[in-house]
Amino acid sequence: MDGASPELDFSLAKEADFGEVMSISGDIYGGIDYLPARYHAWLKQPSRKVILAKSKGRVVALVSTNIVDDGHTVVLEGLRVTPKERGKGIAGLIQRYCLDLIRNQFPEVKVRRYSRSGHFEPESLSKFRLICRQEILALHFNLEEVRPKLDAAIAQLKVSGTEWEDPILLQASDVKRVFLNPCVVDNVLPGRTIIQDWAPYKPLESNLETLLKRDLFWMADSKEEPKVLTLGTAPYRIPIEAECHRFNIDIFGKHFPHARNQFLAQLQHGTSALQGPLYCLLYLAPSLWQEMLSFCQSSLGLRKERDIEGQNVLETEV
Template sequence: MSISVQIYGGNDYLPHRYADWMTEPDRVVILGRRDGKLVALVSGLIVDEGCTVVVEGLRVCPSERGRGVAGVIQRFADQYIQQLYPSVRTKRQTKIDEPSAGPTQTLSKFTELGRRAGLSIIGDTDSFEGFISHLRNKLHSTTGSEPGVSVPQMFLIEDEQHLKNILLDPELPSRVELPGGAIIQDWQALQPIEGNLEILARRNLTWLADKPERPAFLSFYTPPYPIPYKGGSLRFNIDMFGTDLVSAKRALAGHFEKVRERREVKGRVMVHVYMNKSLWEGMREFCEGYTGVTRCREYWEQLFLERGM
């Protein structure tokens, strides 16, 4: 899709998700055209049992950027969504902040509810077998495990009712320090309430926790999907919630083992790990030292923003 040219350095999810968006329940997709040509797009998903719209996918084609088109389509989308869903009172979105590029531009009228750090690494599928062994060896040295003794695995949460009980626990947001009280799945921020669980279920996520009941660390990965990077790559996103570094390391190794076991990746894979800012330095060190997988981006952050409609 030409509208994604020069977007996110080839990491754009839109070409993969656009078709699904057109049929997803409670999603609105607005297309802007000039002289019959598609020049802009924005989408909104109605969440929080009809009270909130999560805005995603704002795109403007290269020839129209810097001409006010983004503002026009956003204002139209706000008005149209309120007509379709009068109960919507809040607008929510996430955006990237790269401290190395200078101060981020503050979005007018938005309140920042939370931030997470992002760690980006890249490698070929053939390298991941050795990378997983590299991570496991580092885990042994980190935890002081005896040679030949396995480091405890994270718990795989597969039962739907079990997962529901965990997510609806009113103490979960404080226990795992959810940013702004929300579960952010691949840039989509959802409050942990029953009306949003069906949305999460549609994403086919793989969940890991540090313990089966009342977890203090929770993570999941979204099935890898294609992106335009370097003519065709896979994007593999891992979302983590909690502040324990050893749990974060165990979760990272566990997710890599799951995608290997399921043969979900092939070719070049770009991995983005979203985590509490306190974990970033330790996770960066954890991923270093294996030549087949390297960090491909400087430190960056994901901002969680909200404002009234």
């Protein structure tokens, strides 16, 4: 591919670029970046293109485009710029190149979506539509220390008789029926959107088929009339410290008791074979954030690890 700028050359990412890509990822999110665990899988996905920007032969930026929503939407993910080159407009250049590429190769794509952290002023949203916002609660703990507290918290809720209903681990045959239920789409999914690992998807059969191929834990409080649904990623290694894993839980719905129960069940199920340090990131409705933090502090002895600004799903025309 020819570069769109005399200073930058653009190309499709390759396996051999991994080392350089990781060198621009190291300080992202304070060492808990998902990119190291996603890069190789991204290169194998037929609907995705991972684009690199190089200056004088060295990687200075990366962004990924993924075609979703029956081919009508492009999702931009994983934007990274090497620390020394930030603030020079490179992020805008690589995104512009990717969008030109999409317009030329996929003329049926009409919408682009992003997930971005932070708080946006109204004037900064003039070019975008805000689809939804989720808050982020980041927890860091040692699994050997927390596991007895986790088991005890679940046991105590079960004894109460009214506070606990066993979350349902959905099988593949259940997922489409539950997530495509019109009441779920309208009343449970934030902005009528499924968000998985920062990527937004419309509740469509094709998107669910894609997500079902991934190693995810799908949970609900009911198959018929759910109030809360959760998606848990399989834990993956992150570079911040040796043997440290990251575990993400996307929580959809605003009913706190059921959200709390599924958080506990996801944590118990998803980390059963792990030991050592874990970063657990919860993505949840803003109305649940404080109550979930208070529960984690009082029942599990946890504290938030760091302040991470909320997750915003934005869209605009291509």
